[in-house]
Amino acid sequence: EIVLTQSPATLSLSPGERATLSCRASQSISSYLAWYQQKPGQAPRLLIYDASNRATGIPARFSGSGSGTDFTLTISSLEPEDFAVYYCQQRSNWPPGYTFGQGTKLEIK
Amino acid sequence: QMQLQESGPGLVKPSETLSLTCTVSGGSISSGGYYWSWIRQHPGKGLEWMGYNYYSGSTHYNPSLKSRVTISVDTSKNQFSLKLSSVTAADTAVYYCASEGDRGAFDIWGQGTMVTVSS
Numbered sequence: 246e247i248v249l250t251q252s253p254a255t256l257s258l259s260p261g262e263r264a265t266l267s268c269r270a271s272q273s274i275s276s277y278l279a280w281y282q283q284k285p286g287q288a289p290r291l292l293i294y295d296a297s298n299r300a301t302g303i304p305a306r307f308s309g310s311g312s313g314t315d316f317t318l319t320i321s322s323l324e325p326e327d328f329a330v331y332y333c334q335q336r337s338n339w340p341p342g343y344t345f346g347q348g349t350k351l352e353i354k
Numbered sequence: 355q356m357q358l359q360e361s362g363p364g365l366v367k368p369s370e371t372l373s374l375t376c377t378v379s380g381g382s383i384s385s386g387g388y389y390w391s392w393i394r395q396h397p398g399k400g401l402e403w404m405g406y407n408y409y410s411g412s413t414h415y416n417p418s419l420k421s422r423v424t425i426s427v428d429t430s431k432n433q434f435s436l437k438l439s440s441v442t443a444a445d446t447a448v449y450y451c452a453s454e455g456d457r458g459a460f461d462i463w464g465q466g467t468m469v470t471v472s473s
Contacts, residue, residue, distance in 0.1 A: 246417070277458030288450055288466050289401065294459035301461075332401055336458035341414040343391075343403040 247271055249333050251346035257354040264320040266349045268333035273313045277336035280309055280318045283348075284329045292331075293318060320351075328353050356381035358451050358464035366445075366471050372438040376451030376464055383432045384409060389454040390434040392425060394447040395466075402447075406454070407434055441471045 248271040258264055268278070278296045281289035291300040293309035296316055306321045320327055333346040362374035376390070383390065391406040405415035407425040415423050424437045438445060448468050452460040 275458075279457075279459035281460075288463040289460070290463075291459055291461045294457045294461070300459075334401075334459065336454070340417075341406075342416060345401040345403070347400045 246342075247274060247335055247337060247344055249335060249344055249346035251331075251333055251349045253349060254347075255350045255352060257352050258323055259354045260323050260325055262323050264318075264323055264327070264351060266318040266320075266331055266351070268311075268316045268318070268346050270314045270316075270335060274335045275338070276312070278309075278311070278316050279334045279336075280307075281332045281334065282327075282329045283332065289332060323351075325353075327351065356453070356462050358453065358462055360449060360451050360464045360467040362467060362469070364468060364470060366441055366469060367473050368442055368471055369440055372436070372441050372445060372469055372471070374436045374449055374451075374467065374469070375433050376435070378432045378434070378453075382429075383427055383434060384429045387456045389456070390425070390427060391452050391454060391460065392423075392436045393450045393452055393460070395450070396444075396447045404436070404438075443471050445469070446471045 250269045252267045276295045280293040283289040297309045308319045310317050330348045330350050332348050357379045359377045366372045388409050389406040392404040405425045407413045407427050422439045427434045448466045450466045451464040453462045
């Protein structure tokens with residue numbers, strides 16, 4: 246099973262700052278790497294798929310990059326509504342399945 | 355736009371079977387290319403994929419749950435369902451249904467339903 250490790254566990258920043266979140270896979274994965282945002286009491290929302298493609302309606306300040314084992318979610322200038330928990334997720338074709346990282350909490354400094 | 359809605363009991367007794375249903379609206383569950391999944395989140399914890407039923411009928415489950423979980427599709431009702439047998443307190447969680455349209459990512463989620471396992 247592929248393990249995804251996110252870092253840092255908690256990131257404390259101020260509105261307007263740039264956020265860089267990391268997701269590392271235990272082995273090289275395909276481009277099936279996605280990022281989600283989750284706010285308290287809500288379902289996760291898809292931000293990025295295929296490592297770098299923004300989902301429908303996602304603001305341009307969110308961007309994804311990376312390949313192989315190292316992936317990054319960048320928020321260029323934090324808005325107050327961006328403070329939440331972020332998860333990365335990968336899909337394996339064989340054996341079929343999905344795994345999530347443990348999450349990064351982005352909190353207001 | 356497709357939407358998903360979970361339904362089912364919020365309280366299940368230990369050793370019994372947890373049963374949840376996800377109703378699909380705004381689209382057909384039998385249309386091609388969708389993986390219909392269940393994902394759960396233990397209180398204050400991360401996300402755990404439980405399994406999927408592909409539109410063709412094939413299923414795959416998380417190995418950690420494989421012996422206890424079944425995901426089925428009812429095309430006549432436009433629903434898919436989760437059954438988790440022999441539950442314990444460790445199965446207390448928020449359960450989400452979600453769909454993946456072959457982009458490797460879950461682009462549609464239900465709002466989630468909390469299930470507590472307790473006598």
